[in-house]
Amino acid sequence: MIRIRFEGARGGAVQEVVVAPGARLLEVAQNAGQPLEGTCEGQMACSTCHVIVAPDDFARLPAASEEEEDMLDLAMGAVRTSRLACQIVLTDAMDGLTVRMPAAHRDMQGR
Numbered sequence: 001m002i003r004i005r006f007e008g009a010r011g012g013a014v015q016e017v018v019v020a021p022g023a024r025l026l027e028v029a030q031n032a033g034q035p036l037e038g039t040c041e042g043q044m045a046c047s048t049c050h051v052i053v054a055p056d057d058f059a060r061l062p063a064a065s066e067e068e069e070d071m072l073d074l075a076m077g078a079v080r081t082s083r084l085a086c087q088i089v090l091t092d093a094m095d096g097l098t099v100r101m102p103a104a105h106r107d108m109q110g111r
């Protein structure tokens with residue numbers, strides 16, 4: 001099992017969940033009640049699933065694709081360790097991963 005730690009935006013509440021390998025980070029966050037819309041359901045067309053990975057954990061994730069990098073360029077408040085949660089499939093190697101919710105989202109579909 002994999003432990004994931006969510007931190008709220010701007011020092012908000014911390015929540016820890018335990019999930020099985022193979023789950024997508026977006027669904028795990030949504031099931032935990034975290035405020036990620038995931039408007040395009042993983043099609044890399046919205047960036048409403050933007051999360052900020054803890055710097056110490058960033059290298060444990062597979063590198064982002066070019067399409068993901070392009071979408072992150074458009075995400076509000078993106079930083080060097082930003083990722084799209086819909087693109088991260090959790091593995092045992094990610095046990096203990098910490099991700100923070102960004103302060104705001106920009107919905108590329110205008111909703």
Ligand code: FES
Pocket residue numbers: 026037038039040041042043044045046047048049050071084085086087
């Ligand atoms: S859900 Fe739209 S880019 Fe991830």
